[in-house]
Amino acid sequence: MFAASPFANHAWFKALIMAIAALLALPQSVLAQEVDEDRSRALQRIARSGDAHISVDLYADGAPTAGETWMLALRFTPSAPEWHGYWSNPGDAGLGMQLVLDLPEGWEAGEALYPVPKRLLIAELMNHIYEGEYAVLVPVEVPANAVFDGIPDVTGTVEFLACTDEICVPQGAVLNAGQSGDFARWRAEAAPMLDAQGTFAIAGETLRIGIPLPESVELPEPYVFIANTQLVEYAPFQNFWRDGDRLVVEIPLSEFRSGEADRIEGIVSFGEEAGVRFVAKAGEVAAGGERLVTMNSAEGATPPLWSLILGAFVGGLILNIMPCVFPILSLKALSLARAGGSEAEARAEGTAYTAGVVLACVALGGTMLALRAAGEQVGWAFQLQSPGVVIALLVMAAVITMNFAGLFELPSVDTGNNQGRSAFGTGLLAAVAATPCTGPFMAAALGAALLLPTPFALLLFGMLGLGLALPFLIIGFVPALRKRLPKPGPWMETFRRFMAIPMGLTALALVWLTVQLGGRGFALFALVMLFGIVLALFVVGRLQQAGKMAWPAFGLIAAPFLIFGAFALPYAYAPPERDLSASLLEPQAFSRATLAEARASGQPVFVWFTADWCVTCKVNESVAIEREATAEAFEQAGVIAIVGDWTVRDEEITMFLTEQGAAGVPLYLWYEPGQEAEQLPQVLTSEMLAQRTLRDR
Incomplete structure (x- = not known):
């Protein structure tokens, strides 16, 4: 290339070319050196950590065949029963396996195949673990033109975490594949992949997955392990429905998720370490089917x-x-x-x-x-x-009040x-x-x-x-x-006429609830519609007293007001935000993040769930919660108060109530530092919270 150049014979030109070539080669050499240094540091780290608590060995399933899949296996063996390892998605805590294999050029390692993991809940942190000896299979794709003699020399490194219920120790090992191994058993223990693909959809803060699972498969204790990290909450309930050869599961989404997933992988566990792998793509997940069970990882089975x-x-x-x-x-x-x-x-x-x-x-x-x-x-x-x-109940209450008062029959x-x-x-x-x-x-x-x-x-x-x-x-x-x-x-x-008084008070309470649900404008429009109905019933009563046909008049008078309500109320609906500043306890609004932060502070936490339509809730608040004595006791003990307002539908609160085994309100939870929730009685006495605050101080 350079021979035709008029400068090719000049010494300075040759020196320039050599310098340029050296500069071009410098990044690759530096990169190679950095890789070698990283590998060296990794080997030194592995040598220091060792595999004292869980040992690991690499096995090969005989000699490979060109153009076919060759199977390797990592067998993990704990030194004592209390030590456990982790699935690829460890859950709320832990660490998945980090594997590096040195394979011949052109050979590619596929996705590791795991057995069905178990669940371990520690301090409300869900762990996906393996207890006892277990094996992870690693399929290797061998090129069709590969040339080798016997079993290739396969080496590598693996880093993982070995834990008990109290401590965790980083572990590692330098790998060198051997030939022996119980591959028949290890293949049987690995969760097999379903032939058909599932679908998933996101509804609000809930992930819904439709999994093609034969109806003949028994599901004594179903649970779905999601391989995608930081996508779902691991500890709450999972809701299951069965519709023929389709299993539908609902799992709450994680508040820490980022972006939208286009593919979901996981394992459906049937209990007793049995299960299958699945892959789901975004699509429609139809509702319906027979409700199976909701697994609560914290609570366990339901009572008899x-x-x-x-x-x-x-x-x-x-x-x-x-x-x-x-x-x-x-x-x-x-x-x-x-x-x-x-x-x-x-x-x-x-x-x-x-x-x-x-x-x-x-x-x-x-x-x-x-x-x-x-x-x-x-x-x-x-x-x-x-x-x-609520508006329908308001109309009913008003109608019954007028009937009790004798205004019409x-x-x-x-x-x-x-x-x-x-x-x-x-x-x-x-x-x-x-x-x-x-x-x-x-x-x-x-x-x-x-x-x-x-x-x-x-x-x-x-x-x-x-x-x-x-x-x-x-x-x-x-x-x-x-x-x-x-x-x-x-x-x-x-x-009967005297009983019109409490029923009228019920109607007034429903007017107040209408304001809490939809705002003042919404309640005003509801009252305009209610006025038309009341006016029509008043006319009906007068006609009844005169012995005349009454109910056609009701339709003529009430119809314009009902039509007005049907069109105006949806546009006027504007739920107001709850004002927490009026509470003596100065509570924070409930969210999972708020509760987690409060519990991490090391202070006692009191959480109450209420609704404006719940009379028991309001009685408890006036009798036991919103009291000066309670506020003083909370302040002295450093109690953090959190309130969940369920007046208007809130999916996060609904799911949390379900996790606690409660279908409605009131619900009162007390968290001592570092301990699980204690459910307090649903009827509170005046001194209960103050005494509970000082009981363990």
Whole structure:
């Protein structure tokens, strides 16, 4: 190239060319030197750490064949049972294996194949581990034109972490492949790959994966290990549905994730170290199927079914004296008054009322389960998180108030004939209005209902309704109790009018709740619509008193206001932000990050979950939480207060409640430094929190 140049014979030109060549070669030599230095440092580090706690050996599955896959294996052997290693995605803590192999030129190592890992929860940190001896397979693609004699000399290094429940030690080893090894057993232990590909979709803060798994595969303890790091939360519940040859799992997404995944890999564990690998691409994950189980890695299995049934029944019975029921005592009192009639009427009254309560509880529970199966994060009392439902209840409360006051007659809740239909409607309304909050025994049963197959879950909701209706059912069928009640007479009309007062207060409470849910403008438009309905009912009452046809007038007057509400309310909906500055405890708004930061501070933490529609919550706050004595005790002990407002649907709070085995509010959690959550009673006394604060100080 340079021979044709007129400068080729000049010594200075040759020197220049040599200098340029040296400069061009310098980066490669420096890079090679850096690689050698990094490798040297790695070998020195491995030599220092050694494999004292978990030894590792590299094996080859016989001699390779050109153009085929050659299998290597790393066998890890703990020195004692307390030491464990980690899966490729170690979970919240730990470290995956770091492997470097020196293979012949053109040979490529594939993705390592692991057995099904186990779960180990330490201080709310989920670890994906292996206990005892285990092997990791490494497939190697051998080129078709490869030339070799026998087993090639394969060396390398591996670094990993060996841990007990208390300490972790970095480990490493210099590898040199040997020929022997139990590859038949190691291949059988590695999780096989499914032939078909799955799909995944993200719904809010939840990852939904559809995995093609034959219906014949039994799933006693399903759990999905996600290989993608920092994509999902590892410790919370996983929800499973089975629809023929498709398994659907829901897993909460991690708040630390970055970007969107286009491919998800993982292992579906069936329990007892059995499972399969899967790959899922972004696509549609249809809802539906039979609910299987929700695994709680912290809590374990659900209690026996008989204890859950008893808990639901007793919880419904106790609900009769819970503050949640106070606003509808007028309905119950009126039913008691009616029970003083004939024996047949009393039995019909008690049976119809019970049927209404049980049907409402089963319907609410079934709707909640259906919404959760469709990917919605809802919990018990979800109906009062919906502005539309609250407005409907507001209209009902106003209508019943006017009826009780005698402004018009409505046979379905009248004290005249049609008592069975009246009691049934009363039962429906009683259940809808009385079950937003959870009480003793009821919380555990409803939390377990989220874990059980649908038929058993509906059974628990039915038993809850039976417990709620039991006092009135007994009165209807026990003459001795009915004899103690006042006999029917003119006093019942006066009593009914008096009961309009608490029902009217319920309507006012629902107006306040409408403001909390949708803002003042939303509530104002709701009141305009309600005014039209009330005006129409007032006209109906006047026409009824005059003996004229009344209900067509109701349609003519109310229709414009109803149309106005249908169009105006959706545009006026604007949920207000909760003002935490008014609280004496100066709480922080709940989030997982806030809770984690508070617990890491080394101070006690008190977390309470509330809602503006939960009467029990508000009673507890006035009696025990928002008190000067509680605030002073918290300040002295350095307690960090956190509040979760569930008035409006919040997926993060819903999922956290589910993880704690609670289907609704109130829920009170106390965290001592370095300890797990302690659930406090759902009914708080005035000194409970102050005493709890100072108990261990």
